[in-house]
Amino acid sequence: MMFSFGSALLAAVVGLVLWTGAGYVLARAVGFGRSVALPLAPALGWTVLNALALEISRWAGIPLLGTLGALVLIAGGCLLHNTNVVEPPDDTPAMPVWMFLAAAIVALAPAMAVAPKETQAGIALSPAIFDHSKIALIDAMVRDGVPPVNPFYGPPGEPAGVAYYYLWHFGAAQLAGLTGARGWEADAAASWFTAFSTLMLMAALAMRFARTPLAPALAIALCVTGSLRPVLEAAIGEERLAGVLRPATGFAGWLFQSSWSPHHVAAAGALVIATLLAVRLATSPRTLTAIVLGLVVAGAYQSSIWVGGVVLALAMLALLPLLLPRVPPGGLPRFLLAALVAAALALLLATPLLVEQYHAGIMRGGGSPVAISPLPVLAESAAGRFGRVLDLPAYWLVLLVVEFPLIYPVGAVALWRLASRRDARTLSGREARALGVLTLVSLAASWLLVSTVGDNNDLGWRAVLPGLMVLTAAAGAGLTRLVERRGRVVPGLALAGFAASLIGGAVIAAGNARGEISSDAAWFARAPAMWAAVRRHAPAGARVANNPALFATMTPWPVNISWALLADRRSCFAGNELAIAFAPLSRQQRGAISDQFLRVFAGEGSADDLRALADTNGCDVVLVTARDGAWARDPFAESPLYHLVETEPEAWRVYVATPLSSDPARPASSTTPQGSQ
Known part of the structure; x- marks a missing residue:
């Protein structure tokens, strides 16, 4: 809902x-x-x-x-x-x-x-x-x-x-x-x-x-x-x-x-x-x-x-x-x-x-x-x-x-x-x-x-x-x-x-009262199920990474709106627009991190970029969607830093950082992961 x-x-x-x-x-x-x-x-x-x-x-x-x-x-x-x-x-x-x-x-x-x-x-x-x-x-x-x-x-x-x-x-x-x-x-x-x-x-x-x-x-x-x-x-x-x-x-x-x-x-x-x-x-x-x-x-x-x-x-x-x-x-x-x-x-x-x-x-x-x-x-x-x-x-x-x-x-x-x-x-x-x-x-x-x-x-x-x-x-x-x-x-x-x-x-x-219809309107209707899948694998204290530009057309300026409204989990970097008010970063630092996240979810990220997400930014869980360039050129699929725990065909994939997934204190998922590897 x-x-x-x-x-x-x-x-x-x-x-x-x-x-x-x-x-x-x-x-x-x-x-x-x-x-x-x-x-x-x-x-x-x-x-x-x-x-x-x-x-x-x-x-x-x-x-x-x-x-x-x-x-x-x-x-x-x-x-x-x-x-x-x-x-x-x-x-x-x-x-x-x-x-x-x-x-x-x-x-x-x-x-x-x-x-x-x-x-x-x-x-x-x-x-x-x-x-x-x-x-x-x-x-x-x-x-x-x-x-x-x-x-x-x-x-x-x-x-x-x-x-x-x-x-x-x-x-x-x-x-x-x-x-x-x-x-x-x-x-x-x-x-x-x-x-x-x-x-x-x-x-x-x-x-x-x-x-x-x-x-x-x-x-x-x-x-x-x-x-x-x-x-x-x-x-x-x-x-x-x-x-x-x-x-x-x-x-x-x-x-x-x-x-x-x-x-x-x-x-x-x-x-x-x-x-x-x-x-x-x-x-x-x-x-x-x-x-x-x-x-x-x-x-x-x-x-x-x-x-x-x-x-x-x-x-x-x-x-x-x-x-x-x-x-x-x-x-x-x-x-x-x-x-x-x-x-x-x-x-x-x-x-x-x-x-x-x-x-x-x-x-x-x-x-x-x-x-x-x-x-x-x-x-x-x-x-x-x-x-x-x-x-x-x-x-x-x-x-x-x-x-x-x-x-x-x-x-x-x-x-x-x-x-x-x-x-x-x-x-x-x-x-x-x-x-x-x-x-x-x-x-x-x-x-x-x-x-x-x-x-x-x-x-x-x-x-x-x-x-x-x-x-x-x-x-x-x-x-x-x-x-x-x-x-x-x-x-x-x-x-x-x-x-x-x-x-x-x-x-x-x-x-x-009316709102504005965007090209992402139909896809956004599926967002609650997508974020529910993320929560199944993200403990309350985990930080989540997703494309900051996801559903960018839903708002007048691009903001990570589906995460903000539906995720109920912290983000390791919620995007440049939100970082302006909430991240203690200079303009140059904020821009560099934003470019890195956009690059990764566009499918153009390097191994160093993924290492930065996992270690420097502390991203415990990653969400990749079919709207991202990384869906076809998925850098997480072959990375030893993350492994797939759930996927919805032609919709989304949820990855978990390897140290987090091997933590015995981590609560088990409430459902059996689909397509886990």
């Missing part, structure tokens, strides 16, 4: 109950009113519970014990906490039940990007599945516990840790462990929950801004919109648009980013919550608030170094001048002590990942992971002799309007009005100002900062997310006021803008 929708549904329900319950208790304990606490609960509970569970799991060695321990600590902390604290008045209306249902339905759109689609031609996958190849990390944590052993690369004698920000995948592993779901199904469930939780977070902000159910409804509706590029291409032609704007990238709206990179979206939600908690900490310094803030900051960083690391650090520094004057008289020492507690806790929890990233950075070489460079906006022909200088204003005047129509212009105006109201000294007014600062930092970081670690500017693409969430909520509030106006012109323009941006969202949603 390739994918069970029933298992994914069960995992999503378990996550909803587990994280929302913990989040609601925490939200009430730190002073959020009932009307705000419930819609805030999913995102808050996910971040705090997983950040705490991950640290406990490092010591316990069993992820599920970490979850249980985190629940006990949260419940005990809230019970011991002094609840006789006078909460500030909150006139925010309660969120209607139908709003939760609407968010649950909309959240299906990004979740569908993960699921396979059965067609007459075979299995279709959505383009976004490319970024979900990290599912192998979920399987690794379920199989081996935490800290995870790197499933993408790990030759003998070298560190096998993971330097990637994997808290989101740890959360998915919790769902898999609790329900028995496989990594692929747990990823789909976690993607749905992340979409749902951030939708409810934006709805909660919109309700707090406008205090009417129409505002959160409009905010959720805005989340299904997309770029104006499809409309502009239809109006002026694709070539003319390409002569003005650079091609679309990962710098996109909530629907696109939730489909492709939900861990960055989760980190953005955590950063928004951290901002709200920072305001409450300044208004009323309390130990529990400081602890929860520290856990949220740690969770944001462990989910995304770009959003929860770079943007969060800049945002918190920018918030200090706003928060310090609002500390109650005589409360400054308590506030500074509470802030120190939050910072120390966040640093303590983040240290293991920081150490891994530091060592990986040294081994990769190169300079600083972050550089200052304006985000490219205009095509070279449009910039002319001014070059990149025009990109600076074009970001604010062109790109943000094109990519976030309505959300950016309406949200910016509405947020400015909210932050400059006369009641800015109230708690809700301070929250609006703090969120305004966060939005400015978020947009400016995308504008000027670029990540240099990989081939893509992940920092520039993801840094916009926290500000985008705040602007979406503010736009919902602003559109509510426009709808209530008696005139027809302005509301009519807003409706036209929504309709135009809805086309871009529909393109993304349709791509998620």
Whole structure:
């Protein structure tokens, strides 16, 4: 079986109950009113519970014990906490039940990007599945516990840790462990929950801004919109648009980013919550608030170094001048002590990942992971002799309007009005100002900062997310006021803008639901049986080698997708695309190893290449398929390093390294090998 929708549904329900319950208790304990606490609960509970569970799991060695321990600590902390604290008045209306249902339905759109689609031609996958190849990390944590052993690369004698920000995948592993779901199904469930939780977070902000159910409804509706590029291409032609704007990238709206990179979206939600908690900490310094803030900051960083690391650090520094004057008289020492507690806790929890990233950075070489460079906006022909200088204003005047129509212009105006109201000294007014600062930092970081670690500017693409969430909520509030106006012109323009941006969202949603048929679709339908054969001969700790370019046409860029989704075993080298983020290798080393693997599976490998696979890279099991050049020119067939243990005619062959096959401790295969020699 390739994918069970029933298992994914069960995992999503378990996550909803587990994280929302913990989040609601925490939200009430730190002073959020009932009307705000419930819609805030999913995102808050996910971040705090997983950040705490991950640290406990490092010591316990069993992820599920970490979850249980985190629940006990949260419940005990809230019970011991002094609840006789006078909460500030909150006139925010309660969120209607139908709003939760609407968010649950909309959240299906990004979740569908993960699921396979059965067609007459075979299995279709959505383009976004490319970024979900990290599912192998979920399987690794379920199989081996935490800290995870790197499933993408790990030759003998070298560190096998993971330097990637994997808290989101740890959360998915919790769902898999609790329900028995496989990594692929747990990823789909976690993607749905992340979409749902951030939708409810934006709805909660919109309700707090406008205090009417129409505002959160409009905010959720805005989340299904997309770029104006499809409309502009239809109006002026694709070539003319390409002569003005650079091609679309990962710098996109909530629907696109939730489909492709939900861990960055989760980190953005955590950063928004951290901002709200920072305001409450300044208004009323309390130990529990400081602890929860520290856990949220740690969770944001462990989910995304770009959003929860770079943007969060800049945002918190920018918030200090706003928060310090609002500390109650005589409360400054308590506030500074509470802030120190939050910072120390966040640093303590983040240290293991920081150490891994530091060592990986040294081994990769190169300079600083972050550089200052304006985000490219205009095509070279449009910039002319001014070059990149025009990109600076074009970001604010062109790109943000094109990519976030309505959300950016309406949200910016509405947020400015909210932050400059006369009641800015109230708690809700301070929250609006703090969120305004966060939005400015978020947009400016995308504008000027670029990540240099990989081939893509992940920092520039993801840094916009926290500000985008705040602007979406503010736009919902602003559109509510426009709808209530008696005139027809302005509301009519807003409706036209929504309709135009809805086309871009529909393109993304349709791509998620339909997928793309490739020439490998029929063959991919047989992949579960193929990987089941590999698992029969590969112990849980074995590393597998296969063609990194297998099923290359199933994704927009070639990635080892069948291994990532279905193998449930580590790879000795999962391919260049995955090695960029997960292998502590320089560009030259990564390229040399990639060329070697491609050469071997093309049937052009030498005896030295096979020796490198067996000894240097530690490949215990090898999979050769009929799609590989090595099927006809099989270098493993005559090699003394490997021998055949199972074959499917005209389909695949499974080889096992000779030392591994002769190990008496190796468990016997569950079935009799076919065609073994």
